[in-house]
Amino acid sequence: MNQIVLTGFMGAGKSTVGKILAEKLALPLVDIDTEIQSEHQVSITEIFANLGEPAFRKLEHQMLTRALLQDAIISTGGGIILSDDNRMKLEAADFVVYLKTSPDTFLARLKGDTTRPLIQEKSRDEIIALCESRTKLYESVAHLILETDELTPEEIAVQIKQAFQTRKELL
Numbered sequence: 001m002n003q004i005v006l007t008g009f010m011g012a013g014k015s016t017v018g019k020i021l022a023e024k025l026a027l028p029l030v031d032i033d034t035e036i037q038s039e040h041q042v043s044i045t046e047i048f049a050n051l052g053e054p055a056f057r058k059l060e061h062q063m064l065t066r067a068l069l070q071d072a073i074i075s076t077g078g079g080i081i082l083s084d085d086n087r088m089k090l091e092a093a094d095f096v097v098y099l100k101t102s103p104d105t106f107l108a109r110l111k112g113d114t115t116r117p118l119i120q121e122k123s124r125d126e127i128i129a130l131c132e133s134r135t136k137l138y139e140s141v142a143h144l145i146l147e148t149d150e151l152t153p154e155e156i157a158v159q160i161k162q163a164f165q166t167r168k169e170l171l
């Protein structure tokens with residue numbers, strides 16, 4: 001298949017890089033969070049507030065399952081790797097990329113954000129701890145781990161495209 005899944009913590013740049021990559025490879029972009037919101041006509045914040053995180057995770061799992069049926073660039077939410085089921089699906093996916101960012105980078109990007117329920121009213125240290133608790137999970141399903149702090153979204157997309165095409169040639 002022609003499928004690239006972007007993973008990483010909140011603020012890693014998955015959606016931005018996903019858009020560029022989709023253009024470069026002429027593939028549709030499936031942004032899991034955007035799809036959930038448009039299909040259910042409700043924001044992520046409202047889902048968390050009204051139905052709770054487990055309900056969001058269920059919708060996220062359904063959307064990932066559907067997205068993985070097609071050729072696409074798939075941009076995931078930062079918590080996609082939390083479920084065993086999702087990780088099994090990602091292990092079987094074509095090409096999974098972990099966009100790895102340092103705390104300084106993601107904290108700067110997340111400053112003032114009001115759209116991500118899991119970081120509201122959390123301290124710097126709590127957000128860093130949340131990221132650290134997930135690092136091994138991101139790594140465990142990634143075919144490619146890219147440290148992105150020093151790279152522009154365009155440079156990240158170029159590197160992913162090259163790695164993807166090299167892998168395709170080798171397989």
Ligand code: S3P
Pocket residue numbers: 008009010011014033044076077078079080115116117118
């Ligand atoms: C989440 C990340 C968010 C979104 C939701 C939960 C998480 O996506 O799915 O708020 O658990 O890390 P982004 O990573 O695109 O911010």
